[in-house]
Amino acid sequence: MRKLFWGIFIIYLLYAVSISTYLFTVNTPLPEHYVGTEADPLTFMDEEQYQLSSQFSKWRNVIYFINLPFEWLIYLFVLLFGLSQFFARWSERVIRYRFLQTTLYVILLSTFSWIVTFPINYFSYTLSKKYGISIQAFQSWMKDQLITFWVEAVILTIVAYVIMHIISKWPKKWWLYTWLLSIPFTLFLMFIQPVVIDPLYHEFYQIKDKELEQEILLLAKEADIPADRVYEVNMADKTNALNAYVTGIGSNLRIVLWDTTLERLNKEEVLFVMAHEMGHYDLNHLPLLLIGMIAASFVGLYVTSKFYSLIINNFGKRLKIKPDNIAALPIILLILSLLSFVVSPVSNAISRVYEYQSDRYAIDLTNDPDAAVATFHKLSVEGLSDVNPPTIVKIFRYTHPPMVERITHIREYSKTIE
Template sequence: MKKVRAYLTLPICLLILLGSLGMSYYVYRDTGHVVQTPPGDLANPLTFMSSGEYQRTQDYSRTKDALYFASVGFEWVVYLFVLGAGLSAKLRDRARSIFTRWSFGQVTVYTVLFQLLLTLLELPLDWYRHVVDVNYGVSNMTGSAWLQDLLTSLAVDTVLTIPVIWLALLFLKKSPRRWWLWLWLTSVPLTAFMIIIQPIVIDPLYNDFKPLQNQELKTKILDLAHRAQIPSDDVYEVDMSKKTNALNAYVNGIGPSARIVLWDTTLQKLNDEEILFIMGHEMGHYVKHHILWGFAGIVGGTLVLVYVIATLYRRIVHWMGEHWNIEHHHDLSAVPLVLLLVSVLNFASSPLNNYLERFYEHSADQYAVQITQDPQSGIRSFQKLARLSLSDPNPPEIVKFFRYTHPTISERIDYLEEQEKK
């Protein structure tokens, strides 16, 4: 039986790769659409794009969608490879040789080495995604700038991951049956802390943020905020034009760290009325407490996630632990197994999470119409967003199901058309 288990990792990896590549090919070839829009309708992509532009947008979107499904399967295979090849156990032994007794030191060494290994294994696919973005004109990033962001993400992820792994192993050791509950309880304040510090600590590591320089536009936005009863004194712009031609705006943070942010590409490509509609959408998230609802969803989802992981984790370690050189349930070398379970469960739950996100986004669109009374500006802004970001306005249903956290551009324009007729 042990020999049978020893040979399971390779065929499982091959099945995962074949499945992800099959899904990628299906998505790339799928020509279905979410919304059926008649010619001439404002929601029809050929109304605001030439046939060449629309074909280019479809080609780019299908390529990126196919790469997404391929990368999901590849990530799972990487985790299994690190386990099955004994690499995780070797990293654990290396960490023990440096810090024989200090558990936090062992976790630190292991996590740094493990993150470096993952980055190297996933580097070819990550680089190819960057090349696709550059070739289609979506990204302006040079290779050195892309590498700098990659290394920044590696450092940030490593620093944030070390205490989580250390706490999880500590809880596993001290409370083998209830470790998942203690980890969840600890994750609640940690999640809140991360939401608070992200806008003021983490985001500035990647880009430069400054108060909106256009004072006339700033006055219009703040007037809109006061009408929405939002206690805001500032709006921020971020220098994304050095990296991308895409458009975006967002709101993040909680309490004193809450920020409304506009990409400078949005400021360059949209007129004031279109920007005000976008701001009305972002204010809708604030007024309707979407960030707090999202936080509650993260807390509830994390509880379910850690419970399911705890149930599966113990059984898999009992079944395959010896083959993977996992010595006990609180062994550092089991980290890739936990990450594999997290990735699989996140992918499985993504359709539900996306559905809830789309609900919030549609609600914010409704609020934008309510506060600006200008659906026409919303229609124009979405049309420009699709053209400049090469975002397929009307993607295949399966892509929307697994990937879209917003209603499709065609769906959003269709809704605004209905509001304009009222």
């Protein structure tokens, strides 16, 4: 089994070298009909900014395509070298109660994974600082890393305990009962995220600019969005990037603006950003994504159960793992991670469609395509975005349309409503 791991590891190294070479050397020329237009990055970036955005994007893409399969290697390593089994046995020896055994196992597994992936995460952090995107102090970054560790550990402990308990009771239908329980659990997490989880990282408050707030409230009234769901978040001590997003469900659903966005965009541009986020709310994108996620999890858990049974039946004895043993958790995590990667092109494509819809909604609401284009220019410059990425990057990484396409789409749509 260890020879199997080293064979896979060699394949991974060959893949890492190949994908890195490709991403660092590939050039995606701007189509001729975009050259010289406002979608051409050289019309709103100077030469230095353009070169920096190209370099930074290449590094980020390489990190993504190397880091994801590295996660799969970690799961294989702890299984094939007996580390997962050791964590499980030790947890059972030192603690009597099953839930606490699961808790200790998850902490041990998560700690091992955190230590192994720390160099990549730290490199990503230093890269963002080098290119001027992140301005976050190391102590603050480490604090966020530790918060993430414990939040994920708590969630994974609950999920792992429930899944293993269900497998012990219903070994053939565990995927179905897990799926049924995942629906209220997912809704609960989405409900508490804006008021419990997000404040662990950032400070949220009402928008300070009262004049701008009134303008936003007028837009919110047109979109039938309760005013108390529009928030500003303190990001200026962590990043130079700009952003806004919609989060939460039910009474906790809210639109959030980064303070960097409010500082560096003018009033018309901020109103376009707000209108875009209101579009996500008014067009029911969050409920639609939630429904899609629930449907995908139904299929995903069913497929996971089939592969899980196949692996346990063929390799369980050699790995010294039983189906309901917590030591088998990395198998489930590995399968789910692989499935998530496989379906990511579809979920990303759907997300890009929703972004186009929200852009059109914002134009209908503000009737200001110039502000939209100026916003996209500033977002690209401040975030050093690759406005015309390679196809493979767009497919697997872009939940938003590339800026070249987004700017062109805005102009074409605005002409149809003039």
